[in-house]
Amino acid sequence: VAFAFAGPASSKVDGDTIILGSAISLTGKYSSNGVNAQNGYDFAVKKINDMGGVKVGGKTYKLKVVYYDDESTPARGAQLAERLIQQDGVKFMLGPYSSGLTKAIAPVTEKYKIPMVEAEGAARSLFTQGYKYIFAVLSTSEQYLASSIALAAEMAEKEGKKPSDVRVAMVFENDPFSLDVRAGVVDDAKKYGMKIVLDDKMPRDLSDISATLTKVKALKPDLLVVSGHEKGATTAARQIMEMKVDVPMIAMTHCESGKIVQQFGKATESILCPTQWAETLTYKGKTFGSAGDYDKAFKAAYPSYKTVPYQTAQASAAVLVWKDAFERANSFDTDKLRDALAATQLDTFYGHMKFSPAGNGIGKPMVLRQIQDGKYVVVAPTKFASAKLVYPRNAEQ
Amino acid sequence: VVAGRAAARASGKPSVFQNISLLVQAPVLNIQLLLDGLCIGATFALAAYGLALVWGVMNVKNLAQGDFVMMGGYIAVALAKAGVHPILALPIAIVGMFVFGLVVYRLVISYVIDRDLFTSLLATFGLAIVIAQGLNLIFGPEVRTADSGLDILSLFGGLVTIAEIKLASLGLAAGFAVIVILYMKRSRMGQAIRATAQDARAARLMGIDTDRVYAFTFALNAAICGASGVLISMIWVIQPFFGITYSIRSFVIVTAAGFGNLPGVIISGFGLGLAEQYAGFVLGAEFQQATVVALLVLVLIWRQIEQARHRQAVR
Numbered sequence: 001v002a003f004a005f006a007g008p009a010s011s012k013v014d015g016d017t018i019i020l021g022s023a024i025s026l027t028g029k030y031s032s033n034g035v036n037a038q039n040g041y042d043f044a045v046k047k048i049n050d051m052g053g054v055k056v057g058g059k060t061y062k063l064k065v066v067y068y069d070d071e072s073t074p075a076r077g078a079q080l081a082e083r084l085i086q087q088d089g090v091k092f093m094l095g096p097y098s099s100g101l102t103k104a105i106a107p108v109t110e111k112y113k114i115p116m117v118e119a120e121g122a123a124r125s126l127f128t129q130g131y132k133y134i135f136a137v138l139s140t141s142e143q144y145l146a147s148s149i150a151l152a153a154e155m156a157e158k159e160g161k162k163p164s165d166v167r168v169a170m171v172f173e174n175d176p177f178s179l180d181v182r183a184g185v186v187d188d189a190k191k192y193g194m195k196i197v198l199d200d201k202m203p204r205d206l207s208d209i210s211a212t213l214t215k216v217k218a219l220k221p222d223l224l225v226v227s228g229h230e231k232g233a234t235t236a237a238r239q240i241m242e243m244k245v246d247v248p249m250i251a252m253t254h255c256e257s258g259k260i261v262q263q264f265g266k267a268t269e270s271i272l273c274p275t276q277w278a279e280t281l282t283y284k285g286k287t288f289g290s291a292g293d294y295d296k297a298f299k300a301a302y303p304s305y306k307t308v309p310y311q312t313a314q315a316s317a318a319v320l321v322w323k324d325a326f327e328r329a330n331s332f333d334t335d336k337l338r339d340a341l342a343a344t345q346l347d348t349f350y351g352h353m354k355f356s357p358a359g360n361g362i363g364k365p366m367v368l369r370q371i372q373d374g375k376y377v378v379v380a381p382t383k384f385a386s387a388k389l390v391y392p393r394n395a396e397q
Numbered sequence: 398v399v400a401g402r403a404a405a406r407a408s409g410k411p412s413v414f415q416n417i418s419l420l421v422q423a424p425v426l427n428i429q430l431l432l433d434g435l436c437i438g439a440t441f442a443l444a445a446y447g448l449a450l451v452w453g454v455m456n457v458k459n460l461a462q463g464d465f466v467m468m469g470g471y472i473a474v475a476l477a478k479a480g481v482h483p484i485l486a487l488p489i490a491i492v493g494m495f496v497f498g499l500v501v502y503r504l505v506i507s508y509v510i511d512r513d514l515f516t517s518l519l520a521t522f523g524l525a526i527v528i529a530q531g532l533n534l535i536f537g538p539e540v541r542t543a544d545s546g547l548d549i550l551s552l553f554g555g556l557v558t559i560a561e562i563k564l565a566s567l568g569l570a571a572g573f574a575v576i577v578i579l580y581m582k583r584s585r586m587g588q589a590i591r592a593t594a595q596d597a598r599a600a601r602l603m604g605i606d607t608d609r610v611y612a613f614t615f616a617l618n619a620a621i622c623g624a625s626g627v628l629i630s631m632i633w634v635i636q637p638f639f640g641i642t643y644s645i646r647s648f649v650i651v652t653a654a655g656f657g658n659l660p661g662v663i664i665s666g667f668g669l670g671l672a673e674q675y676a677g678f679v680l681g682a683e684f685q686q687a688t689v690v691a692l693l694v695l696v697l698i699w700r701q702i703e704q705a706r707h708r709q710a711v712r
Binding site: 027028031032171174199202205211230231234238241242243246257258263 | 533
């Protein structure tokens with residue numbers, strides 16, 4: 001009985017180990033990115049422990065993460081969050097993978113006032129609920145493709161046209177995440193007075209947008225934006241190729257995880273893809289050094305990765321944020337930790353970490369990369385660009 | 398999002414009328430929609446034909462239909478990875494899925510075939526989950542395609558394009574359908590299947606081994622789904638959890654065609670493909686599937702009226 005009582009009460013910090021908890025998708029439809037995120041958590045935990053651990057109250061602690069597999073289902077995620085907090089006594093949470101799972105877990109962590117640093121839930125709607133204990137290291141979804149609008153405006157001016165002459169065609173999946181991305185695009189297009197000539201929403205279980213692309217061909221827009229997870233990217237890339245859709249600028253999300261370059265090669269040239277992070281960025285931090293250093297070190301530790309997905313990098317960043325918060329709070333009190341997290345100002349390989357009062361990451365921008373010769377190179381914002389934008393597209397038809 | 402909608406309206410949201418006027422201004426776009434619709438309809442019709450067969454002969458409503466389709470697709474993807482051209486994967490997938498169908502029949506279906514509707518629904522639903530999760534374990538959740546390496550045809554100065562693989566799929570699907578239909582008409586097994594469908598008890602009395610007929614029918618359905626999956630992997634994308642979409646489409650087609658109406662299945666398959674394309678163009682992608690289901694409702698209402706009239710005439 002004593003053991004049963006002692007368990008939950010002390011397991012947030014077990015001897016010299018701080019225990020973090022996470023429900024993460026190790027099986028089911030999010031399993032690839034779930035594992036990417038888990039590897040990111042583990043890699044950062046190991047690095048921090050190897051470098052001496054976390055100093056709280058003059059004592060050094062090691063980090064450890066307790067994982068449960070949420071099977072990529074929100075209901076299971078919420079159950080497991082309860083279990084982590086109630087049964088395992090976890091007081092410090094790391095996020096799950098995907099906005100959907102984060103949405104399922106956030107009400108639980110709020111209820112128990114357990115701070116959660118999450119790295120994989122970007123939906124805007126996570127930060128409009130008045131949650132106080134959620135902190136996201138990544139940029140929110142409405143920023144994903146908004147920068148392509150600014151880029152299109154810039155190109156129009158270069159050609160001696162007005163930004164308001166730009167005609168935009170939009171294809172978005174009908175799900176909360178993609179509609180958030182859409183909202184960002186619509187807001188920015190409105191700012192420039194651009195005309196939206198096409199606004200189609202693809203149903204979740206549709207893998208054909210040829211009718212929509214037929215319209216795109218007839219309407220000849222200046223910019224085509226697409227967002228619909230991996231399926232949307234793969235479907236769009238394939239059908240843009242098959243239907244020889246010739247638009248001077250195309251931007252879409254999930255290019256990399258949809259593996260469009262590997263699958264459709266030259267037909268994907270010059271497509272713009274947003275990313276939370278790239279190894280060529282000039283970000284630097286104490287623990288991992290530069291973005292490039294992180295990239296190298298991770299590949300050395302996990303040789304099966306040819307490129308490091310941003311999902312992994314941001315998971316590592318979440319662990320760095322926790323370490324920093326523990327040391328500044330100098331306490332394991334969850335409310336003190338919450339306040340410390342809210343006041344985060346941390347430079348990392350993943351960018352500057354800072355949270356808005358709503359908890360979303362505002363320290364770093366979304367960057368836009370372009371596929372050039374089959375490689376992803378950063379073209380915007382100009383401050384971080386490592387290559388010049390190719391405009392109009394020069395895809396091999 | 399609400400602000401977004403308002404903004405879209407302010408900047409002149411594209412309307413249904415504009416889309417229709419596009420079709421009037423550039424009539425060749427109709428050709429694009431027709432071609433796409435027919436090619437897609439052909440693959441739908443295949444899977445639906447298999448469903449109609451199993452439904453009609455065995456009275457089993459196979460909820461794993463779409464998952465069989467995905468299995469066929471993954472056979473093509475796996476073979477393509479091993480260097481086999483996906484079109485050559487077609488016969489391999491047909492044979493492989495036929496054997497798989499036989500095994501599933503022996504292990505699962507043969508036990509539920511005489512039970513009530515819900516038992517067979519539950520069994521095939523369970524099967525669907527097992528197949529989807531199994532594919533996910535083996536191949537991972539990524540969206541996959543098989544590359545046919547075929548070219549793209551451009552017509553009317555590039556305004557209409559059609560991937561040759563879509564035309565090839567149309568041809569292959571049609572060829573395969575003809576073989577199956579001829580087989581059903583001419584061969585002994587085909588006759589036995591039709592006899593069993595008409596009256597299983599009478600067929601048994603006539604010396605037909607209905608258990609063998611059932612096994613063969615179920616395996617044939619799996620093979621047809623496999624073929625459909627190979628084609629879908631080449632013209633669209635596949636993913637372990639996309640099966641349900643094809644199950645639903647098959648049910649819609651078979652329901653619209655009417656019970657026991659095999660030629661009707663093929664016609665309504667094409668009709669569905671065309672309706673999806675036109676709905677997607679005119680109303681927008683978000684109404685593509687809603688339109689199809691709405692059409693199904695209309696067909697059912699119309700049939701109800703017809704039947705009522707028929708009943709009155711008989712009375």
